Structure formats: structure tokens, C-alpha cells
Amino acid sequence: MASKVTEKALNLIxxxxxxxxxxxxxxxxxxxxxxxxRSAGRKKKGRGDKGQxxxxxxxPLGYEGGQRPLIDAVPSEKYYGKxxxxxxxPPISLLEIQRLIDLNRVDVTRPIDVxxxxxxxxxxxxxxxxxxGFNVTEExxxxxxxxxxxxxxxxxxxxxxxxxxxxxxxxxxxxxxQCLAALFDTQAFFEKGQPIPKCKLxxxxxxxxxxxxxxxxxxxxxxxxxxAREKLAQKYGYKLPDLTDDPLKxxxxxxxxxxxxxxxxxxxWIVNLADKCILKPKDEDYLRYYSNxx
Amino acid sequence: MATFTVSxxxxxxxxxxxxxxxxxxxxxxxxxxxxxxxxxxxxxxxAPPPLNNSSLNEENVAEKPDYPTDFxxxxxxxxxxxxLLPRPTVPELPKHxxxxxxxxxxxxxxxxxxxxxxxxxxxxxxxxxxYPELKRVQVxxxxxxxxxxxxxxxxxxxWALEAELREYLLEKTGLKVIKTQVHEVGRFIRIxxxxxxxxxxFMFERGM
Numbered sequence: 001m002a003s004k005v006t007e008k009a010l011n012l013i014x015x016x017x018x019x020x021x022x023x024x025x026x027x028x029x030x031x032x033x034x035x036x037x038r039s040a041g042r043k044k045k046g047r048g049d050k051g052q053x054x055x056x057x058x059x060p061l062g063y064e065g066g067q068r069p070l071i072d073a074v075p076s077e078k079y080y081g082k083x084x085x086x087x088x089x090p091p092i093s094l095l096e097i098q099r100l101i102d103l104n105r106v107d108v109t110r111p112i113d114v115x116x117x118x119x120x121x122x123x124x125x126x127x128x129x130x131x132x133g134f135n136v137t138e139e140x141x142x143x144x145x146x147x148x149x150x151x152x153x154x155x156x157x158x159x160x161x162x163x164x165x166x167x168x169x170x171x172x173x174x175x176x177x178q179c180l181a182a183l184f185d186t187q188a189f190f191e192k193g194q195p196i197p198k199c200k201l202x203x204x205x206x207x208x209x210x211x212x213x214x215x216x217x218x219x220x221x222x223x224x225x226x227x228a229r230e231k232l233a234q235k236y237g238y239k240l241p242d243l244t245d246d247p248l249k250x251x252x253x254x255x256x257x258x259x260x261x262x263x264x265x266x267x268x269w270i271v272n273l274a275d276k277c278i279l280k281p282k283d284e285d286y287l288r289y290y291s292n293x294x
Numbered sequence: 295m296a297t298f299t300v301s302x303x304x305x306x307x308x309x310x311x312x313x314x315x316x317x318x319x320x321x322x323x324x325x326x327x328x329x330x331x332x333x334x335x336x337x338x339x340x341a342p343p344p345l346n347n348s349s350l351n352e353e354n355v356a357e358k359p360d361y362p363t364d365f366x367x368x369x370x371x372x373x374x375x376x377x378l379l380p381r382p383t384v385p386e387l388p389k390h391x392x393x394x395x396x397x398x399x400x401x402x403x404x405x406x407x408x409x410x411x412x413x414x415x416x417x418x419x420x421x422x423x424x425y426p427e428l429k430r431v432q433v434x435x436x437x438x439x440x441x442x443x444x445x446x447x448x449x450x451x452x453w454a455l456e457a458e459l460r461e462y463l464l465e466k467t468g469l470k471v472i473k474t475q476v477h478e479v480g481r482f483i484r485i486x487x488x489x490x491x492x493x494x495x496f497m498f499e500r501g502m
Contacts, residue, residue, distance in 0.1 A: 099399060103420055104387060105384075105385065119379070190378075262378055277367050278367070278372055278375070282366060
């Protein structure tokens with residue numbers, strides 16, 4: 001007769017779950033070799049009769065029996081290389097912008113940016129298609145005749161000249177996809193009741209463009225931008241209008257903070273459309289996150 | 295084995311006792327224990343059981359709210375939100391001193407329109423209702439694209455418009471034939487070919 005301790009231990013073992021042949025399982029993702037029939041008289045082991053299949057001497061994929069394979073014969077030119085991860089900038093021409101202004105679709109008394117162009121419901125962007133904003137093309141550069149403060153994502157030299165000739169100003173500005181989604185559908189974004197996101201800095205391959213005074217990058221030195229404006233005016237042969245005594249000076253020099261995406265609204269604030277008010281959280285960690293670049 | 299134990303063990307919300315089934319897995323014992331407690335029985339999870347009856351809980355709620363609620367409300371700064379919202383309707387046209395505008399837009403000429411037997415209205419965006427259309431077709435072994443132009447918002451004599459437009463296009467393009475489709479009920483005309491600029495020119499000449 002066993003002692004009390006042994007009896008207790010045995011009872012415990014009986015009640016506990018244990019590893020047994022009935023509950024042992026393989027690790028997930030385990031691979032098995034094909035089962036072969038080893039009984040007497042079986043010779044082909046499930047691999048068919050003769051040939052490369054039975055002997056395991058199949059050619060590798062893409063081998064064309066000694067002939068130069070297609071993949072080597074056709075030269076590849078990678079126009080669409082890395083297409084899936086490239087940033088896309090859908091075009092909008094200067095003519096189209098002028099038409100929007102003529103038909104009162106955008107307000108010239110405010111700076112024109114992604115949100116004001118998309119709020120016309122005539123143009124739209126799609127984050128799923130890697131859209132990162134608008135590319136202003138040169139069509140209609142000769143007939144452009146408005147004094148505007150334009151903020152877009154991609155421009156050329158001629159576009160800058162066409163706008164600055166009329167006394168306007170232009171900035172190229174990077175928005176990360178999350179901010180862009182808030183910008184191109186402001187109504188839907190405010191209805192969600194989420195805090196206004198802070199804008200990220202441009203990725204490494206776009207940093208050079210957005211800090212270049214020749215492209216009026218938003219991270220460029222303002223003094224260098226003034227010099228570049230004069231240089232461009234000399235190159236294209238027009239007189240640069242003086243901004244110091246301009247009645248529209250405040251409008252033309254309005255700029256957003258690099259972290260800011262809406263004029264007058266700071267990142268971290270929450271817009272309440274129902275009560276027509278703005279909620280400003282006071283939590284210290286929250287404020288630190290929304291006012292710094294990490 | 296582990297999943298088996300978890301699915302069978304229940305806790306009582308009030309007394310927080312674990313209701314254990316017997317080793318023989320008798321269903322009756324489980325049901326009896328459930329009846330004894332007369333409480334909502336929930337699955338045993340990793341989350342702590344909800345505390346809902348003791349006086350301690352009320353104090354806890356007062357100490358720790360669900361969300362950090364310390365914020366300031368500003369009604370004045372809502373004026374910055376208003377210009378960011380889209381306009382619900384297409385705005386009215388501004389008063390231009392001269393036409394055409396810098397982008398080449400001009401309003402319809404009503405004197406010229408009065409002379410015609412038909413009318414093509416502008417769209418709500420103040421532009422011509424002339425749209426390109428594209429159809430991919432398989433012609434025998436070949437794949438082809440059929441281009442066409444559609445004119446919508448037609449009022450009045452649609453057949454007169456079609457005859458006049460076809461003559462105009464024949465003259466301008468020098469083609470032998472221009473294929474058209476007239477839809478009397480849908481009030482549109484479809485023209486084969488990429489003739490959108492010519493159609494627009496025709497309509498501007500007639501003051502549309």
C-alpha cells in the first residue's frame with residue numbers, strides 16, 4: 001500500500017492534462033515527404049513510369065533546352081520599375097486652375113491648396129493609388145492672369161515663372177498620405193471627429209526637392225527663395241512685382257507651419273461640426289507629441 | 295486540453311467563484327451550479343471581471359474616468375473651419391467686365407440661340423455637355439477602340455441639329471461619311487470619331 005503522499009500525487013497526475021499519443025500534434029507549418037508504398041512488388045513509388053519525372057531530372061524553370069531563354073533574349077527597360085511604391089502626382093494644368101478661378105469655383109481671397117481644389121468636387125485624389133498631391137503642368141502658362149497664393153506638390157520652372165509674373169506666390173509642399181486624406185475630403189475627415197494629424201517630413205528621396213529654393217520648397221531658406229525669384233525673373237525677362245506695398249501682402253505671404261495642414265488650425269485639435277466648436281486637449285504628453293518632430 | 299478547460303470553466307459575476315464542472319463532465323451538475331448562482335455567467339477570459347455592485351467601484355470611477363477629459367472649448371476659432379468645407383451647390387458666376395475670360399470662357403449668346411430651331415443647354419458647371427466616349431471591341435482576331443462623341447441636354451428639333459452638324463463635320467474633316475446616332479427619347483446624339491473640338495466649335499458658332 002502506497003503512502004498518502006504517493007496516493008495524492010497519483011490522483012493529481014490523473015486529474016491533470018497530460019501529453020499522450022491522443023493529444024500530441026505537429027508544429028504548425030510542418031512539411032511532409034510524400035508517402036511511398038513500400039509493399040512488395042511496388043517499384044514506381046507514385047512517380048509515374050520512366051522519364052525525368054521518375055528520375056528527378058526535370059529542367060529548371062525558364063530553361064528552353066539550350067536555346068537562349070526569353071528572359072535573357074529580350075532587353076528590359078524599366079520604365080515601370082518600382083511602380084507600386086512610386087509617388088504619383090496627378091496633373092492639373094494652369095489653364096484648368098485659371099478656369100476654376102474664372103467660374104468662381106475656388107476662392108482667390110484665400111490661399112489655393114489641395115483642399116480648395118478638391119472641394120470643387122471636380123478633382124479628386126486617391127491614397128490607394130499612391131497619390132501624393134497635384135502636379136501643376138505648363139499648359140496655359142501664357143494666358144494665366146491671376147494673382148494667387150498657390151500651394152501644390154510638384155511644379156516646373158515655367159509654372160513658377162507664370163505665377164510670379166502676375167505677382168503671385170507659389171510653394172511646393174509635401175503631405176504624407178494620412179494628412180492628404182484629411183485634406184482632399186475635409187467634410188468626411190471632420191465628421192470622423194479625429195484629431196487633426198501633424199504632417200510628417202518628406203521621405204529621404206523627396207527631401208532635396210522640398211528644400212530647394214528653385215522649386216520654392218517649403219523647407220527652403222526664405223532668403224534664398226527671394227534670390228531665386230529675382231534670378232528667375234531675369235531669366236524669363238519679366239519685372240518682378242514689389243510685394244512690400246502690396247495690399248494683398250498678407251494673403252500672398254501666408255504659409256503653413258511644416259507640421260500644420262490647415263490654415264488657422266493646429267495639429268492635435270479636434271473639430272466638432274455638430275456643436276460648431278473646436279476642442280483643444282491639454283494633456284502634456286499629447287501636446288508634446290503634436291508639437292514636435294520625431 | 296487547455297482549450298477544453300477554458301471553455302468549461304465559468305465565473306459568477308457577483309460572487310466571483312469559479313464554477314467547476316465535475317470530472318465526469320456531467321451536464322446536469324454544470325446547469326445546477328448555474329442555477330444556484332442565478333447570475334450572468336460569462337466565459338473565463340484574461341480580462342478582470344467587471345466590478346458593478348460594491349461601493350468601491352463608484353469611487354474608482356470618480357478617480358479614473360474613461361478618457362482624459364481635460365480640454366478647452368473654443369467657439370471663435372471655428373471660423374477657420376468654415377472655408378475648408380465644400381460648398382453644397384455650384385456657386386454663381388462672378389461679374390466679368392469683358393469676355394472671353396483669361397481661360398477662354400464666355401456665356402451663351404442668346405441672340406444667336408433665338409435664330410436656331412434647337413437648343414443645347416450648358417451644364418451646371420457652365421460648360422458644354424459634349425463628352426468623349428470609348429468602347430473596346432473585338433473585330434475578328436483584332437482588338438480595337440471605338441471613339442465617339444456624345445452631345446447631351448438637347449432641346450427642340452434634334453433631327454435638324456443632327457443634319458446641320460453632320461454637314462459641318464463633313465465639310466471640315468473632308469471625310470466621305472460621318473456616322474451618327476440620334477436618340478429622340480434620351481435627347482442625345484452620338485457621333486463616331488474624335489470630333490470633340492469640331493463639335494464645340496460648331497456649337498459656339500450657333501451661340502450655345
